[in-house]
Amino acid sequence: MSLAISLLPSLPFPRITEQNPKKPCFSPSFLYNSATQMENAIRNDQNALRSPSNPNPTTPPPPPPLLSKTAQKKLLKQQRFEARKSEKKAQAKEQKRRESERKRKEWEKRLASLTEEEKTKLIESRKDSRKERMAERSEERERKTERLMRGKEFGQNIVVDLEFSHLMMPNEIHSLVQQIMYCYAVNGRCNSPAHLWLTGCNGEMRTQLERLPGFDKWIIEKESQSYIEALQHQKENLVYLTADSETVLDELDLKKIYIVGGLVDRNRWKGITMKKAEEQGIHTAKLPIGSYLKMSSSQVLTVNQVVEILLKFLETRDWKISFFEVIPSRKRCEVDSEEHQGEVDGKENKERDERTERKKTYIQVPTNG
Ligand SMILES: C[S@@+](CC[C@H](N)C(=O)[O-])C[C@H]1O[C@@H](n2cnc3c(N)ncnc32)[C@H](O)[C@@H]1O
Secondary structure, three states, X not given: OOHHHHHHHHOOOOEEOOOOOOOXXXXXXXXXXXXXXXXXXXXXXXXXXXXXXXXXXXOOOOOOOOOOHHHHHHHHHHHHHHHHHHHHHHHHHHHHHHHHHHHHHHHHHHHHOOOHXXXXXXXXXXXXXXXXXXXXXXXXXXXXXXXXXXHHHHOOEEEEEOOOHHHOOHHHHHHHHHHHHHHHHHHHHOOOOOEEEEEOOOHHHHHHHHOOOOHHHOOOEEEOXXXXXXXXXXXXXXXXXXXOOOOEOOOOOOOOEEEEEOOOOOOOOOOHHHHHHHHHOOEEEEOOHHHOOOEOOOOOOOHHHHHHHHHHHHHXXXXXXXXXXXXXXXXXXXXXXXXXXXXXXXXXXXXXXXXXXXXXXXXXXXXXX
């Protein structure tokens, strides 16, 4: 086995910061170091076969390195992107801290300008509105729990297959965890949520998911077995969604169980899910993207985009709306976006704005696949 491959699992994991002991911090230096280690591993691998103790290796030439030059370049590019993202996140955090500090000072200044009686009134009214807000939030939480419980019983089964964690770099695993968090949040906001499954949920993936606040209470199937074991009695209903399938998905069938590959690989592992499904003898299908829009690059989408498209389709039964609502415009060709523009009515525009706002507020939306 290639040394580069054998080194993969031992790449250093991100440091756990003091400020947030549960959350790994992907510092720029961590990301660069991972890439450098990967490159060194490949170089060492090649040098080992030309070492003085083995000047004329009789062994057959080594297998090609794990990553081609292009793939290495892509990886570095991705890691630089992640590093910039981390920096931006830190800046946003600092800005938020400054903003709350400013508000606190403003409040104190306002109080200082009031009489004792006015002060008490203002403090009381602030307490009341806070209570109202909290009551509203807790009602919404209850409604969400009810919706998710209904989804668990009657909803469309959608599985995220987590059996690929050994093929991902630490930052890719981190990104996948974020994508799953995003899928769960979107599902919780649906009027008729799906029945979500995480299968093959073990090892590093599980460890990282369990670090998410509230993960233990998520209404989702957390299955350590693979889908093929856990759902063995429904094998004929399993449909692996993969961009490499020849079959185009026209409709969603409530009896079927749609599987999405839990992989963030920038398509480094091209065709891996198709191969897996073929070997297991289960159905495959691709999203009907080509029938509705032109993509500026490949039709391979991220896990959260695929899940969100399925959820949108369950709600609208309209692929076009689902694609246009979910696939970012930078991934689509201009002409399609313009053609569709007239068809998106005011309601959808409003929904999209709300969604963008929510994304900004809650989660940084993952962009890499
Ligand atoms: C980032 S992609 C992983 C690509 C990976 N190289 C592969 O072979 O599947 C994540 C997953 O989203 C799903 N997916 C992405 N694009 C899709 C498409 N156009 N049609 C159907 N499924 C898709 C697949 O399940 C895929 O495994």
